[in-house]
Amino acid sequence: MSFLFEPFSLNSITFRNRLVMSPMCQYTAQDGFANNWHLVHYGSRAVGGAALIIQEATAISPEGRISPGDLGIYKVEHIQKLSEIVEFIKQQGTIAGIQLAHAGRKAGCNLAWKGGKQLSTEEGGWTRYAPSSIAFQPDEELPVEMTVSDIQKVISDFCIAAERAKKAGYQVIEIHAAHGYLLHEFLSPLSNHRTDSYGGSFENRVRLLLEVATAMRKVLNDGELLFVRISATDWAEGGWDVNEAIDLCKQLKMIGADLIDCSSGGLIPTARIPLGPGYQVDFADRIRIEANVPTGAVGLITNAAQAEAILMEGKADLVILGRVLLRDPYFPMNAAGKLEHDIDWPLQYSRAKQ
Numbered sequence: 001m002s003f004l005f006e007p008f009s010l011n012s013i014t015f016r017n018r019l020v021m022s023p024m025c026q027y028t029a030q031d032g033f034a035n036n037w038h039l040v041h042y043g044s045r046a047v048g049g050a051a052l053i054i055q056e057a058t059a060i061s062p063e064g065r066i067s068p069g070d071l072g073i074y075k076v077e078h079i080q081k082l083s084e085i086v087e088f089i090k091q092q093g094t095i096a097g098i099q100l101a102h103a104g105r106k107a108g109c110n111l112a113w114k115g116g117k118q119l120s121t122e123e124g125g126w127t128r129y130a131p132s133s134i135a136f137q138p139d140e141e142l143p144v145e146m147t148v149s150d151i152q153k154v155i156s157d158f159c160i161a162a163e164r165a166k167k168a169g170y171q172v173i174e175i176h177a178a179h180g181y182l183l184h185e186f187l188s189p190l191s192n193h194r195t196d197s198y199g200g201s202f203e204n205r206v207r208l209l210l211e212v213a214t215a216m217r218k219v220l221n222d223g224e225l226l227f228v229r230i231s232a233t234d235w236a237e238g239g240w241d242v243n244e245a246i247d248l249c250k251q252l253k254m255i256g257a258d259l260i261d262c263s264s265g266g267l268i269p270t271a272r273i274p275l276g277p278g279y280q281v282d283f284a285d286r287i288r289i290e291a292n293v294p295t296g297a298v299g300l301i302t303n304a305a306q307a308e309a310i311l312m313e314g315k316a317d318l319v320i321l322g323r324v325l326l327r328d329p330y331f332p333m334n335a336a337g338k339l340e341h342d343i344d345w346p347l348q349y350s351r352a353k354q
């Protein structure tokens with residue numbers, strides 16, 4: 001028996017195994033529109049046996065894109081190509097998920113492989129919005145401090161995006177509240193210096209994320225799952241930390257979040273992150289136990305035995321894979337082989353199965 005290939009159910013959705021593709025920006029869209037790169041890229045990971053694919057950060061508004069190459073869902077017209085991708089993913093037995101995102105003060109940057117630096121207006125950049133007018137890097141343009149009506153618009157944009165995601169057929173909708181993007185910026189006292197009801201105390205800093213999650217849960221049916229990706233810590237003195245993250249997750253669970261995807265960091269460029277194999281797994285473990293909510297572990301999980309041990313030790317419910325799945329789309333099929341667990345391969349590939 002293998003824990004990795006044990007099916008897992010949340011509400012009415014059953015995942016065929018515990019291996020999930022982590023959201024990873026491809027910076028290959030134009031005006032938010034998906035294309036055949038996305039179809040083949042996500043399609044290959046579905047063919048390779050992932051139980052769930054969480055599509056890359058997909059912007060809820062044009063100004064919420066990290067770069068001009070980000071996927072978006074801020075136009076009705078975006079739905080068509082996304083539906084095609086979802087349909088192919090589902091045909092392979094994989095659940096299709098989408099990460100909905102607003103990049104906040106980290107928006108309007110160049111593509112990652114062009115250095116990822118902030119773009120000036122002349123270079124095609126745009127106005128950035130944040131809880132407070134504090135830049136991510138000292139040499140960057142200051143973001144605009146959001147008014148309460150800007151905040152209300154973000155909540156509404158998340159809900160409209162969730163409606164469109166449902167129409168496209170996604171069954172898992174993940175809110176991106178990690179890595180120093182807008183919702184994380186509200187959580188952290190380092191980036192949120194507001195003096196109104198969205199800043200200051202813990203209750204005020206978590207308010208926006210809880211309002212977004214509550215509103216989105218109402219948009220979703222029982223057959224659709226709500227995941228939330230958080231940074232469990234800023235890895236910085238005076239920043240957001242794991243104890244606050246646990247308290248937040250208790251509230252997210254109460255308002256109907258189905259799983260917490262436990263990442264970390266990204267809020268400030270000088271954070272000291274102790275990178276190493278499975279360096280974020282303990283967050284998934286603590287949140288799972290102390291907030292009593294299902295979790296996914298992510299970050300430098302790179303081999304089948306390591307992934308199996310995380311589940312066997314009860315540290316997470318799902319194992320979320322990033323870069324290893326860029327290197328090997330067939331990681332789940334290969335992991336099954338390593339763990340001597342027989343899984344179905346696509347019929348088209350069955351003559352290659354030893």
Ligand SMILES: Cc1cc2nc3c(=O)[nH]c(=O)nc-3n(C[C@H](O)[C@H](O)[C@H](O)COP(=O)(O)O)c2cc1C
Pocket residue numbers: 022023024025026056057099176178179229263298299300301320321322323324
């Ligand atoms: C190319 C690339 C793009 C990424 N884009 C996103 C993203 O869109 N949303 C997100 O939450 N994390 C993003 N991440 C972080 C990954 O989802 C993952 O959390 C991180 O790479 C750690 O997992 P790994 O060690 O298995 O790669 C990205 C990472 C990479 C390498």
